[in-house]
Amino acid sequence: TAYNQVIVNKLDEGPLPSERVQQVAERFGVNRTRFWTMPVNCTGWLPMNMANHLFKGNPQLRRAINYAVSRRAYVAQAGPYAGGPWTHIFNPGVPGWKDVDPYPLDPDLPKARALAAGHLRDGKITIYYRSGASANEAQYQIVRQDLINIGFRPQNIIGKGFSGSQIYDAMGKRGNDADMGVSYGWCSDYPDPFDWLNVLFYGPSIQAENNVNYSYMDLPRWNRKMEAAAKL
Numbered sequence: 643t644a645y646n647q648v649i650v651n652k653l654d655e656g657p658l659p660s661e662r663v664q665q666v667a668e669r670f671g672v673n674r675t676r677f678w679t680m681p682v683n684c685t686g687w688l689p690m691n692m693a694n695h696l697f698k699g700n701p702q703l704r705r706a707i708n709y710a711v712s713r714r715a716y717v718a719q720a721g722p723y724a725g726g727p728w729t730h731i732f733n734p735g736v737p738g739w740k741d742v743d744p745y746p747l748d749p750d751l752p753k754a755r756a757l758a759a760g761h762l763r764d765g766k767i768t769i770y771y772r773s774g775a776s777a778n779e780a781q782y783q784i785v786r787q788d789l790i791n792i793g794f795r796p797q798n799i800i801g802k803g804f805s806g807s808q809i810y811d812a813m814g815k816r817g818n819d820a821d822m823g824v825s826y827g828w829c830s831d832y833p834d835p836f837d838w839l840n841v842l843f844y845g846p847s848i849q850a851e852n853n854v855n856y857s858y859m860d861l862p863r864w865n866r867k868m869e870a871a872a873k874l
Contacts, residue, residue, distance in 0.1 A: 706757035773803025
C-alpha cells in the first residue's frame with residue numbers, strides 16, 4: 643500500500659518491494675529522479691564452523707568451497723541492485739581494502755574438486771540457512787548444489803532452516819551442530835578493519851552464546867596477528 647501511494651504521489655518516500663525494483667529502475671532510471679541506489683559498508687559470507695569435525699584443521703576443504711561457490715548466482719537471488727559478487731571480507735568502504743580477487747567470481751570446479759578430494763571426511767555436512775523468504779531459500783539451494791559439485795552426496799547434506807533472527811541465535815551458540823551458514827552478512831559499526839577481522843575472527847572473544855565469530859576461528863598465530871594490528 644505504501645509503495646502504491648508513493649507511485650501516485652500521496653507519500654514522499656516509502657518501501658520498495660523486491661519484485662518492483664527492476665520495474666521502478668526502468669521507469670525512473672537509476673540515481674536520476676526517484677529511484678536511488680547507493681553502496682553500504684556490508685559484506686555477505688558463508689561462515690564455515692572450524693570448531694566442528696568437518697572444517698576443523700581442514701583448510702583444503704575450506705579453500706575448495708571458496709573456489710566452488712557460485713557467487714554471481716548467489717547474490718542475484720537478492721534482486722537487482724541488492725549487491726554484487728565478492729571474493730573477500732573487506733569491501734571498498736573498509737580502510738585497507740585492496741582491489742584484488744583472492745578467489746574467482748565464478749566457480750573453478752576443476753580446482754575446487756582437486757582441493758576437496760580426500761578431504762570430505764565422513765562426507766556429511768549440516769547447513770543453517772534463513773527460511774521463509776524465497777531469496778534465502780534459493781541461496782541455500784545454490785550453495786547445496788555447489789557442494790554436490792565438489793563431491794558431497796545429496797543425502798548427506800542436512801539443511802536446517804530458521805526464521806528471522808533465530809538463525810543468529812542458533813549459530814551464535816558455542817557447540818552448535820552447524821558446519822556452514824548461508825545468508826549471513828556483516829555491516830561495520832565504525833570505519834576500521836578491526837570491526838571486521840577482530841570482531842568476526844578473533845578466537846579469545848568466543849563465548850557461550852551471542853557470538854558473531856560464526857566460523858569459531860581460534861588460531862593462536864592469527865590471534866596474535868590481530869592483536870598486533872589492533873595496537874596500531
